[in-house]
Amino acid sequence: MLAFADPDLDNGPRTDRSATMRMCAVTREVRPIDELIRFVVAPSGEVIPDLKRKLPGRGLWVSASRRAVAEAVRRNQFGKGFKRDVRVAPTLAADTESLLVRGAIEALAMAAKAGQVVSGFGKVEDALAQRQAQVQVRALIHASDGAADGIRKLDAVVRQKSGINDESKPFPVVSALTSEQLDLALGRSNVIHAALLAGPASKTFLSRSQTLVQYRMADDDKTAGNAAKNSPIQTVRTRTTQQD
Template sequence: MTDPIRSCILTRDRDGRDHLIRLAVSPDGVVLPDIRAKAPGRGAWIGVPRGELETAIAKKKLRGALARAFKGAAITIPDDLPRMIAVALERNALDRLGLEAKTGTLMTGSERIETAARSGKLHALYHASDAGTDGNRKLDQAWRIGSDREGSDVRGLALPIDRTILGLALGRGNVVHIGLTDRAAAKRVSDALGRWLHFVGPDLPPVPCETASQGPSASGLSGDLPAVTTHEEFE
Protein backbone atom coordinates (compact mmCIF):
# COMPACT_ATOMS: atom_id res chain seq x y z
CA MET A 1 0.00 0.00 0.00
CA THR A 2 1.37 3.39 -1.02
CA ASP A 3 2.08 5.83 1.77
CA PRO A 4 -0.18 8.90 1.25
CA ILE A 5 1.74 12.08 0.44
CA ARG A 6 1.47 15.15 2.66
CA SER A 7 3.09 18.60 2.66
CA CYS A 8 5.07 20.11 5.53
CA ILE A 9 3.28 23.34 6.47
CA LEU A 10 6.62 25.06 7.15
CA THR A 11 8.71 24.09 4.12
CA ARG A 12 6.00 22.89 1.69
CA ASP A 13 8.21 19.87 1.01
CA ARG A 14 6.14 16.80 0.17
CA ASP A 15 6.74 13.33 1.62
CA GLY A 16 4.91 10.23 2.75
CA ARG A 17 2.79 10.79 5.84
CA ASP A 18 4.80 8.13 7.67
CA HIS A 19 7.85 10.37 7.31
CA LEU A 20 6.17 13.42 8.84
CA ILE A 21 4.67 14.43 12.18
CA ARG A 22 0.99 15.25 12.45
CA LEU A 23 -0.26 18.07 14.66
CA ALA A 24 -3.89 18.28 15.71
CA VAL A 25 -6.01 20.57 17.85
CA SER A 26 -7.62 19.41 21.08
CA PRO A 27 -11.21 20.40 21.93
CA ASP A 28 -9.89 23.34 23.97
CA GLY A 29 -7.79 24.63 21.09
CA VAL A 30 -4.34 23.37 22.12
CA VAL A 31 -2.02 22.18 19.35
CA LEU A 32 -0.61 18.77 20.26
CA PRO A 33 1.40 16.06 18.50
CA ASP A 34 -0.65 13.23 17.04
CA ILE A 35 2.15 10.75 16.47
CA ARG A 36 -0.08 7.91 15.33
CA ALA A 37 -1.95 10.26 13.00
CA LYS A 38 -5.22 8.71 14.13
CA ALA A 39 -6.96 11.55 15.94
CA PRO A 40 -10.15 12.53 14.09
CA GLY A 41 -10.50 15.86 12.40
CA ARG A 42 -8.22 18.24 10.63
CA GLY A 43 -4.46 17.85 10.95
CA ALA A 44 -1.31 19.70 9.91
CA TRP A 45 1.99 18.05 9.05
CA ILE A 46 5.59 19.05 9.77
CA GLY A 47 8.82 17.45 8.60
CA VAL A 48 11.50 19.67 10.12
CA PRO A 49 13.97 18.80 12.91
CA ARG A 50 13.54 20.18 16.40
CA GLY A 51 15.94 23.09 15.92
CA GLU A 52 14.08 24.33 12.86
CA LEU A 53 10.75 23.96 14.63
CA GLU A 54 11.98 25.98 17.59
CA THR A 55 13.13 28.72 15.21
CA ALA A 56 9.77 28.68 13.44
CA ILE A 57 8.00 29.06 16.78
CA ALA A 58 10.25 31.92 17.87
CA LYS A 59 9.69 33.76 14.58
CA LYS A 60 5.92 33.14 14.66
CA LYS A 61 6.14 31.18 11.41
CA LEU A 62 4.54 28.11 12.95
CA ARG A 63 1.59 30.13 14.21
CA GLY A 64 1.00 31.56 10.76
CA ALA A 65 1.25 28.16 9.10
CA LEU A 66 -1.12 26.60 11.63
CA ALA A 67 -3.58 29.47 11.25
CA ARG A 68 -3.79 28.68 7.54
CA ALA A 69 -3.98 24.95 8.14
CA PHE A 70 -6.77 25.23 10.69
CA LYS A 71 -8.69 27.93 8.81
CA GLY A 72 -8.08 30.69 11.35
CA ALA A 73 -9.45 28.73 14.32
CA ALA A 74 -8.36 29.98 17.74
CA ILE A 75 -5.38 27.86 18.77
CA THR A 76 -2.79 27.74 21.54
CA ILE A 77 0.73 26.53 20.81
CA PRO A 78 2.35 25.10 23.96
CA ASP A 79 5.72 26.62 24.81
CA ASP A 80 7.16 23.12 25.10
CA LEU A 81 5.67 21.70 21.89
CA PRO A 82 9.11 20.65 20.52
CA ARG A 83 9.86 18.79 23.75
CA MET A 84 6.44 17.13 23.65
CA ILE A 85 7.09 15.90 20.12
CA ALA A 86 10.55 14.62 21.02
CA VAL A 87 9.22 12.73 24.04
CA ALA A 88 6.35 11.27 22.02
CA LEU A 89 8.67 10.08 19.25
CA GLU A 90 11.05 8.52 21.75
CA ARG A 91 8.20 6.68 23.44
CA ASN A 92 6.99 5.53 20.04
CA ALA A 93 10.40 4.12 19.15
CA LEU A 94 10.71 2.33 22.49
CA ASP A 95 7.17 0.99 22.12
CA ARG A 96 8.10 -0.45 18.74
CA LEU A 97 11.18 -2.15 20.20
CA GLY A 98 9.02 -3.56 22.99
CA LEU A 99 6.47 -4.93 20.54
CA GLU A 100 9.16 -6.62 18.48
CA ALA A 101 10.61 -8.15 21.64
CA LYS A 102 7.19 -9.56 22.58
CA THR A 103 6.66 -11.09 19.15
CA GLY A 104 10.11 -12.67 19.09
CA THR A 105 11.50 -10.77 16.11
CA LEU A 106 14.18 -9.03 18.21
CA MET A 107 17.18 -10.61 19.89
CA THR A 108 19.54 -9.50 22.63
CA GLY A 109 22.80 -10.91 23.93
CA SER A 110 26.17 -10.42 22.27
CA GLU A 111 26.78 -14.10 21.49
CA ARG A 112 23.39 -14.65 19.87
CA ILE A 113 23.68 -11.48 17.83
CA GLU A 114 27.22 -12.29 16.72
CA THR A 115 26.17 -15.76 15.57
CA ALA A 116 23.27 -14.33 13.58
CA ALA A 117 25.47 -11.59 12.13
CA ARG A 118 28.22 -13.94 10.97
CA SER A 119 25.67 -16.26 9.37
CA GLY A 120 24.22 -13.42 7.31
CA LYS A 121 20.89 -13.36 9.12
CA LEU A 122 21.14 -9.94 10.73
CA HIS A 123 19.15 -7.06 9.20
CA ALA A 124 19.63 -4.36 11.85
CA LEU A 125 21.97 -3.76 14.78
CA TYR A 126 21.74 -1.25 17.64
CA HIS A 127 23.91 -0.49 20.67
CA ALA A 128 23.01 1.18 23.98
CA SER A 129 24.66 4.55 24.52
CA ASP A 130 26.73 3.10 27.37
CA ALA A 131 27.81 -0.04 25.50
CA GLY A 132 31.54 -0.72 25.45
CA THR A 133 33.54 0.27 22.39
CA ASP A 134 35.10 -3.19 22.05
CA GLY A 135 31.74 -4.93 22.18
CA ASN A 136 30.29 -2.61 19.56
CA ARG A 137 33.29 -3.08 17.29
CA LYS A 138 33.13 -6.87 17.55
CA LEU A 139 29.45 -7.03 16.56
CA ASP A 140 29.86 -4.42 13.84
CA GLN A 141 32.64 -6.48 12.29
CA ALA A 142 30.58 -9.67 12.52
CA TRP A 143 27.75 -7.90 10.68
CA ARG A 144 30.07 -6.73 7.92
CA ILE A 145 31.53 -10.21 7.51
CA GLY A 146 28.15 -11.93 7.44
CA SER A 147 26.73 -9.48 4.91
CA ASP A 148 29.84 -9.54 2.68
CA ARG A 149 30.64 -5.89 3.39
CA GLU A 150 34.09 -6.18 4.92
CA GLY A 151 36.09 -3.00 4.51
CA SER A 152 32.96 -0.82 4.54
CA ASP A 153 31.86 1.51 7.33
CA VAL A 154 28.64 -0.40 7.97
CA ARG A 155 28.03 -0.59 11.70
CA GLY A 156 25.29 -0.71 14.27
CA LEU A 157 23.79 2.52 15.53
CA ALA A 158 24.64 3.70 19.04
CA LEU A 159 21.27 4.86 20.33
CA PRO A 160 20.97 7.97 22.53
CA ILE A 161 19.51 5.81 25.32
CA ASP A 162 21.32 3.59 27.80
CA ARG A 163 20.99 -0.08 28.67
CA THR A 164 18.64 0.59 31.57
CA ILE A 165 16.06 2.35 29.40
CA LEU A 166 16.39 -0.30 26.69
CA GLY A 167 15.90 -3.02 29.29
CA LEU A 168 12.73 -1.38 30.58
CA ALA A 169 11.37 -0.97 27.06
CA LEU A 170 12.01 -4.61 26.21
CA GLY A 171 11.05 -6.04 29.58
CA ARG A 172 14.52 -7.51 29.98
CA GLY A 173 17.55 -6.76 32.09
CA ASN A 174 20.85 -5.27 30.92
CA VAL A 175 20.08 -4.80 27.22
CA VAL A 176 23.36 -3.61 25.69
CA HIS A 177 22.90 -4.71 22.06
CA ILE A 178 19.86 -5.36 19.90
CA GLY A 179 19.69 -7.33 16.68
CA LEU A 180 16.84 -8.02 14.28
CA THR A 181 16.88 -11.01 11.96
CA ASP A 182 13.39 -10.48 10.53
CA ARG A 183 13.50 -8.13 7.54
CA ALA A 184 10.04 -6.63 8.07
CA ALA A 185 10.67 -6.11 11.77
CA ALA A 186 13.98 -4.42 10.99
CA LYS A 187 12.21 -1.96 8.73
CA ARG A 188 9.52 -1.22 11.32
CA VAL A 189 12.14 -0.47 13.95
CA SER A 190 14.25 1.54 11.51
CA ASP A 191 11.24 3.65 10.56
CA ALA A 192 10.30 4.41 14.16
CA LEU A 193 13.86 5.20 15.21
CA GLY A 194 14.54 7.16 12.05
CA ARG A 195 11.68 9.59 12.54
CA TRP A 196 12.64 10.18 16.18
CA LEU A 197 16.35 10.69 15.51
CA HIS A 198 15.67 12.96 12.54
CA PHE A 199 13.58 15.23 14.76
CA VAL A 200 15.90 15.38 17.77
CA GLY A 201 19.14 15.72 15.84
CA PRO A 202 19.53 16.15 12.08
CA ASP A 203 23.28 15.53 12.34
CA LEU A 204 22.84 12.01 13.71
CA PRO A 205 23.69 9.15 11.32
CA PRO A 206 20.85 7.42 9.47
CA VAL A 207 19.36 4.35 11.10
CA PRO A 208 21.25 1.32 9.72
CA CYS A 209 18.98 -1.31 8.26
CA GLU A 210 19.29 -3.27 5.05
CA THR A 211 15.67 -2.47 4.19
CA ALA A 212 15.50 1.05 5.69
CA SER A 213 13.25 3.45 3.81
CA GLN A 214 14.52 6.82 2.68
CA GLY A 215 14.28 9.63 5.19
CA PRO A 216 12.74 9.68 8.66
CA SER A 217 9.63 7.68 9.21
CA ALA A 218 6.70 7.21 11.51
CA SER A 219 4.87 4.79 13.73
CA GLY A 220 2.22 4.82 16.47
CA LEU A 221 2.34 6.00 20.06
CA SER A 222 0.19 5.83 23.13
CA GLY A 223 -0.98 9.20 24.31
CA ASP A 224 -2.54 10.50 21.10
CA LEU A 225 -5.34 13.03 21.25
CA PRO A 226 -8.73 11.66 22.27
CA ALA A 227 -10.53 14.12 20.03
CA VAL A 228 -9.87 17.15 17.88
CA THR A 229 -11.84 19.70 15.91
CA THR A 230 -14.01 18.09 13.26
CA HIS A 231 -12.90 19.45 9.91
CA GLU A 232 -11.67 17.49 6.93
CA GLU A 233 -8.05 16.49 7.22
CA PHE A 234 -5.46 18.97 5.94
CA GLU A 235 -2.92 17.56 3.52
Protein backbone atom coordinates in the same frame (compact mmCIF):
# COMPACT_ATOMS: atom_id res chain seq x y z
CA MET B 1 0.09 20.11 -6.84
CA LEU B 2 -1.70 19.47 -3.55
CA ALA B 3 -5.04 17.75 -3.47
CA PHE B 4 -6.79 20.25 -1.18
CA ALA B 5 -7.62 23.95 -1.30
CA ASP B 6 -5.88 25.12 1.88
CA PRO B 7 -2.15 24.26 1.57
CA ASP B 8 -1.67 24.44 5.34
CA LEU B 9 -4.36 21.94 6.35
CA ASP B 10 -5.72 18.54 5.43
CA ASN B 11 -9.34 17.57 5.93
CA GLY B 12 -8.95 14.61 8.26
CA PRO B 13 -6.88 11.59 9.26
CA ARG B 14 -4.90 9.70 6.67
CA THR B 15 -6.63 7.06 4.52
CA ASP B 16 -5.53 4.94 1.59
CA ARG B 17 -6.77 7.68 -0.74
CA SER B 18 -5.01 10.54 1.05
CA ALA B 19 -2.29 12.54 -0.67
CA THR B 20 1.26 11.26 -0.24
CA MET B 21 2.77 14.78 -0.43
CA ARG B 22 2.07 17.70 1.88
CA MET B 23 3.34 21.23 2.41
CA CYS B 24 5.37 22.04 5.51
CA ALA B 25 3.71 24.98 7.28
CA VAL B 26 7.13 26.38 8.23
CA THR B 27 9.36 25.93 5.15
CA ARG B 28 6.50 25.88 2.59
CA GLU B 29 8.22 22.93 0.91
CA VAL B 30 6.08 20.12 -0.51
CA ARG B 31 7.51 16.87 0.83
CA PRO B 32 6.53 13.19 1.22
CA ILE B 33 4.42 12.64 4.31
CA ASP B 34 7.06 10.27 5.71
CA GLU B 35 9.28 13.36 6.12
CA LEU B 36 6.59 15.35 7.93
CA ILE B 37 4.68 15.24 11.21
CA ARG B 38 0.94 15.86 11.33
CA PHE B 39 -0.43 18.05 14.14
CA VAL B 40 -4.08 18.36 15.17
CA VAL B 41 -6.05 20.33 17.75
CA ALA B 42 -7.32 18.25 20.67
CA PRO B 43 -10.82 18.85 22.10
CA SER B 44 -9.09 20.85 24.85
CA GLY B 45 -7.78 23.27 22.23
CA GLU B 46 -4.19 22.09 22.61
CA VAL B 47 -2.02 21.33 19.57
CA ILE B 48 -0.71 17.75 19.70
CA PRO B 49 1.35 15.61 17.30
CA ASP B 50 -0.51 12.88 15.41
CA LEU B 51 2.41 10.55 14.75
CA LYS B 52 0.25 7.74 13.34
CA ARG B 53 -1.79 10.20 11.21
CA LYS B 54 -5.07 8.75 12.46
CA LEU B 55 -6.49 11.35 14.86
CA PRO B 56 -9.73 13.05 13.76
CA GLY B 57 -9.95 16.64 12.68
CA ARG B 58 -8.02 18.77 10.25
CA GLY B 59 -4.27 18.45 10.38
CA LEU B 60 -1.33 20.79 9.87
CA TRP B 61 1.97 19.37 8.63
CA VAL B 62 5.49 20.33 9.74
CA SER B 63 8.84 18.91 8.64
CA ALA B 64 10.00 16.06 10.89
CA SER B 65 12.66 18.15 12.58
CA ARG B 66 13.08 19.54 16.10
CA ARG B 67 14.12 22.87 14.65
CA ALA B 68 11.11 23.08 12.34
CA VAL B 69 8.65 22.27 15.13
CA ALA B 70 10.33 24.75 17.49
CA GLU B 71 10.19 27.39 14.74
CA ALA B 72 6.48 26.69 14.19
CA VAL B 73 5.90 27.35 17.89
CA ARG B 74 8.01 30.52 17.87
CA ARG B 75 6.23 31.96 14.83
CA ASN B 76 2.74 31.05 16.06
CA GLN B 77 2.37 28.97 12.92
CA PHE B 78 -0.22 26.69 14.46
CA GLY B 79 -2.61 29.51 15.29
CA LYS B 80 -2.16 30.93 11.80
CA GLY B 81 -2.52 27.56 10.10
CA PHE B 82 -5.59 26.39 12.01
CA LYS B 83 -7.04 29.93 11.81
CA ARG B 84 -8.24 29.83 15.40
CA ASP B 85 -7.03 30.30 18.95
CA VAL B 86 -5.09 27.24 20.03
CA ARG B 87 -2.90 26.33 22.97
CA VAL B 88 0.66 25.43 22.06
CA ALA B 89 3.09 24.15 24.70
CA PRO B 90 6.47 25.94 24.49
CA THR B 91 8.02 22.47 24.88
CA LEU B 92 6.18 21.02 21.88
CA ALA B 93 9.40 20.18 19.99
CA ALA B 94 10.81 18.24 22.96
CA ASP B 95 7.42 16.68 23.73
CA THR B 96 7.19 15.44 20.14
CA GLU B 97 10.62 13.85 20.39
CA SER B 98 9.61 12.13 23.63
CA LEU B 99 6.60 10.64 21.86
CA LEU B 100 8.83 9.44 19.01
CA VAL B 101 11.15 7.78 21.53
CA ARG B 102 8.18 6.16 23.26
CA GLY B 103 6.93 4.87 19.92
CA ALA B 104 10.31 3.30 19.16
CA ILE B 105 10.46 1.69 22.62
CA GLU B 106 6.95 0.27 22.23
CA ALA B 107 7.77 -1.09 18.77
CA LEU B 108 10.93 -2.78 20.08
CA ALA B 109 8.95 -4.29 22.95
CA MET B 110 6.43 -5.71 20.49
CA ALA B 111 9.25 -7.16 18.37
CA ALA B 112 10.71 -8.79 21.48
CA LYS B 113 7.34 -10.31 22.41
CA ALA B 114 7.12 -11.69 18.88
CA GLY B 115 10.50 -13.39 19.31
CA GLN B 116 12.21 -11.05 16.85
CA VAL B 117 14.93 -9.72 19.20
CA VAL B 118 17.95 -11.32 20.86
CA SER B 119 19.92 -9.28 23.39
CA GLY B 120 23.28 -9.48 25.12
CA PHE B 121 26.72 -9.36 23.50
CA GLY B 122 27.17 -13.14 23.50
CA LYS B 123 23.76 -13.93 22.02
CA VAL B 124 24.13 -11.26 19.36
CA GLU B 125 27.59 -12.54 18.48
CA ASP B 126 26.24 -16.11 18.25
CA ALA B 127 23.38 -14.98 16.01
CA LEU B 128 25.83 -13.29 13.65
CA ALA B 129 28.26 -16.20 13.72
CA GLN B 130 25.68 -18.86 12.86
CA ARG B 131 25.03 -18.88 9.14
CA GLN B 132 21.36 -19.84 9.42
CA ALA B 133 20.69 -17.21 12.10
CA GLN B 134 22.53 -14.49 10.21
CA VAL B 135 20.09 -14.79 7.32
CA GLN B 136 17.40 -13.78 9.81
CA VAL B 137 19.26 -10.81 11.34
CA ARG B 138 17.80 -7.57 10.00
CA ALA B 139 19.56 -4.97 12.18
CA LEU B 140 22.00 -4.50 15.03
CA ILE B 141 20.93 -2.37 17.98
CA HIS B 142 23.50 -0.62 20.18
CA ALA B 143 22.76 1.58 23.18
CA SER B 144 23.69 5.17 22.37
CA ASP B 145 25.60 5.33 25.65
CA GLY B 146 27.29 1.95 25.17
CA ALA B 147 31.06 1.45 25.01
CA ALA B 148 32.62 1.77 21.58
CA ASP B 149 34.71 -1.38 22.07
CA GLY B 150 31.73 -3.74 22.02
CA ILE B 151 30.33 -2.04 18.93
CA ARG B 152 33.64 -2.43 17.10
CA LYS B 153 33.82 -6.13 17.99
CA LEU B 154 30.32 -6.84 16.68
CA ASP B 155 30.96 -4.77 13.56
CA ALA B 156 34.05 -6.90 12.93
CA VAL B 157 31.94 -10.07 13.20
CA VAL B 158 29.46 -8.63 10.71
CA ARG B 159 32.20 -7.80 8.19
CA GLN B 160 33.86 -11.17 8.63
CA LYS B 161 30.67 -13.20 8.13
CA SER B 162 29.45 -11.00 5.27
CA GLY B 163 32.75 -10.80 3.42
CA ILE B 164 32.79 -7.00 3.73
CA ASN B 165 36.14 -5.28 4.23
CA ASP B 166 35.08 -1.62 4.33
CA GLU B 167 32.82 0.37 6.67
CA SER B 168 29.57 -0.45 4.86
CA LYS B 169 26.96 -2.61 6.60
CA PRO B 170 24.69 -5.32 5.17
CA PHE B 171 21.83 -4.07 7.37
CA PRO B 172 21.01 -1.08 9.61
CA VAL B 173 22.81 -0.33 12.84
CA VAL B 174 20.42 1.44 15.21
CA SER B 175 21.81 3.49 18.09
CA ALA B 176 18.89 5.82 18.74
CA LEU B 177 18.01 4.57 22.25
CA THR B 178 19.93 4.61 25.52
CA SER B 179 20.67 1.51 27.58
CA GLU B 180 17.92 2.50 30.03
CA GLN B 181 15.43 2.75 27.17
CA LEU B 182 16.51 -0.63 25.79
CA ASP B 183 16.06 -2.09 29.29
CA LEU B 184 12.52 -0.74 29.37
CA ALA B 185 11.70 -2.16 25.95
CA LEU B 186 13.19 -5.60 26.51
CA GLY B 187 12.29 -6.08 30.17
CA ARG B 188 15.83 -6.76 31.39
CA SER B 189 18.71 -4.75 32.81
CA ASN B 190 21.94 -3.43 31.31
CA VAL B 191 21.08 -4.04 27.65
CA ILE B 192 23.82 -2.61 25.45
CA HIS B 193 23.62 -4.78 22.32
CA ALA B 194 20.74 -6.55 20.59
CA ALA B 195 19.95 -8.03 17.20
CA LEU B 196 16.67 -7.54 15.39
CA LEU B 197 15.39 -10.58 13.51
CA ALA B 198 13.11 -10.72 10.48
CA GLY B 199 9.40 -10.11 10.95
CA PRO B 200 6.63 -7.51 10.70
CA ALA B 201 7.25 -6.14 14.18
CA SER B 202 10.92 -5.55 13.43
CA LYS B 203 9.98 -3.53 10.33
CA THR B 204 7.82 -1.29 12.49
CA PHE B 205 10.70 -0.68 14.89
CA LEU B 206 13.07 0.19 12.06
CA SER B 207 10.56 2.61 10.56
CA ARG B 208 9.99 4.39 13.88
CA SER B 209 13.72 4.51 14.59
CA GLN B 210 14.34 6.09 11.21
CA THR B 211 11.76 8.79 11.94
CA LEU B 212 13.34 9.48 15.33
CA VAL B 213 16.81 9.78 13.80
CA GLN B 214 15.50 12.09 11.09
CA TYR B 215 13.75 14.28 13.68
CA ARG B 216 16.94 14.70 15.67
CA MET B 217 19.38 15.13 12.80
CA ALA B 218 17.50 16.49 9.77
CA ASP B 219 18.77 20.03 10.28
CA ASP B 220 22.45 19.46 10.94
CA ASP B 221 23.16 16.16 9.17
CA LYS B 222 21.59 16.07 5.71
CA THR B 223 23.07 12.63 5.06
CA ALA B 224 20.61 11.16 7.56
CA GLY B 225 17.72 12.53 5.56
CA ASN B 226 19.25 11.40 2.27
CA ALA B 227 19.80 7.90 3.65
CA ALA B 228 16.18 7.64 4.69
CA LYS B 229 15.04 8.68 1.23
CA ASN B 230 17.47 6.68 -0.88
CA SER B 231 17.53 3.28 0.78
CA PRO B 232 15.80 1.36 3.56
CA ILE B 233 19.09 -0.42 4.35
CA GLN B 234 21.43 2.19 5.76
CA THR B 235 23.29 2.78 8.98
CA VAL B 236 20.87 4.42 11.41
CA ARG B 237 22.74 6.38 14.06
CA THR B 238 22.06 9.44 16.18
CA ARG B 239 23.36 11.21 19.24
CA THR B 240 21.38 12.05 22.32
CA THR B 241 18.89 14.88 22.20
CA GLN B 242 19.84 18.54 22.22
CA GLN B 243 17.86 21.28 23.87
CA ASP B 244 16.22 23.93 21.72
